[in-house]
Amino acid sequence: MAQPESQPAAAPVKDASTVMLVRDGAHGPEVFLQRRVGGMAFAAGMTVFPGGGVDPSDASIALDWAGPEPAWWAERFGIDPGRAQALVCAAVRETFEECGVLLAGPTADSVVTDTAVYAEARGQLERRELSFAEFLTRENLVLRADLLRPWDNWITPVIEPRRYDTRFFVAVLPEGQLADGATSEADVVAWCTPTEAIDRWRGGLDVLLPPTWTQLAALNEFASTAEILAATRTITPIMPVYHPSGGGPALAFPRADRYFAELPDSSRIRGSRRPE
Numbered sequence: 245m246a247q248p249e250s251q252p253a254a255a256p257v258k259d260a261s262t263v264m265l266v267r268d269g270a271h272g273p274e275v276f277l278q279r280r281v282g283g284m285a286f287a288a289g290m291t292v293f294p295g296g297g298v299d300p301s302d303a304s305i306a307l308d309w310a311g312p313e314p315a316w317w318a319e320r321f322g323i324d325p326g327r328a329q330a331l332v333c334a335a336v337r338e339t340f341e342e343c344g345v346l347l348a349g350p351t352a353d354s355v356v357t358d359t360a361v362y363a364e365a366r367g368q369l370e371r372r373e374l375s376f377a378e379f380l381t382r383e384n385l386v387l388r389a390d391l392l393r394p395w396d397n398w399i400t401p402v403i404e405p406r407r408y409d410t411r412f413f414v415a416v417l418p419e420g421q422l423a424d425g426a427t428s429e430a431d432v433v434a435w436c437t438p439t440e441a442i443d444r445w446r447g448g449l450d451v452l453l454p455p456t457w458t459q460l461a462a463l464n465e466f467a468s469t470a471e472i473l474a475a476t477r478t479i480t481p482i483m484p485v486y487h488p489s490g491g492g493p494a495l496a497f498p499r500a501d502r503y504f505a506e507l508p509d510s511s512r513i514r515g516s517r518r519p520e
Contacts, residue, residue: 261335262295301375310352311390357420438464
């Protein structure tokens with residue numbers, strides 16, 4: 245009797261951090277989004293929030309830290325403090341690398357207003373020529389963990405060749421700072437309301453993966469950034485599961501029925517630029 249084919253081993257899971265950067269707009273909270281370039285190994289062409297994988301150097305303890313200690317973050321995410329510190333550090337580092345927004349300041353109760361002076365260091369960080377702890381120490385800056393809030397946790401399905409255990413954070417754009425598109429990982433960036441972002445996805449103009457769509461739908465329930473920051477979140481890890489012959493959506497996750505009901509036909513998805 246023929247033996248059943250063995251299933252390939254699941255790809256290893258890497259920790260990652262994603263930051264939903266928000267600001268108050270004329271029609272309610274707006275969120276900063278990027279469309280990833282087509283050559284990326286993960287989520288190419290997708291519209292996402294700034295973020296990326298945790299770097300080994302993110303675990304460094306040689307940095308000044310303001311706000312909730314790693315143990316507080318560890319409790320919220322259900323992990324150990326060392327891992328939590330690395331995730332928070334990665335969240336701040338990736339936000340700076342990908343859109344030039346720096347959640348740090350010269351003191352524990354201040355934040356930088358002009359990040360252009362750190363442009364050279366930003367490039368060094370992106371090229372991994374400089375660690376984030378080294379950068380903060382050199383510039384005498386304090387990491388402002390208190391400007392972040394824990395939001396959600398999604399894990400890439402086991403069927404995918406690249407997998408991430410991603411913690412989602414939310415932060416308000418610091419006064420005086422600008423989010424830009426000066427990164428090699430994105431070709432289009434934009435501020436928009438969650439409703440506008442979902443409408444563009446529904447119309448086939450942008451591609452949103454389930455985790456991004458879910459966070460936009462959640463942000464859409466708030467009338468201001470103050471309400472977003474004050475929200476109490478219970479964070480339970482979500483890992484979508486494939487059920488290709490189960491009679492329902494092939495990918496199971498919370499609110500999957502709504503996502504797939506509104507998902508545009510793939511033939512309508514096109515890469516048009518969004519006017520600012």
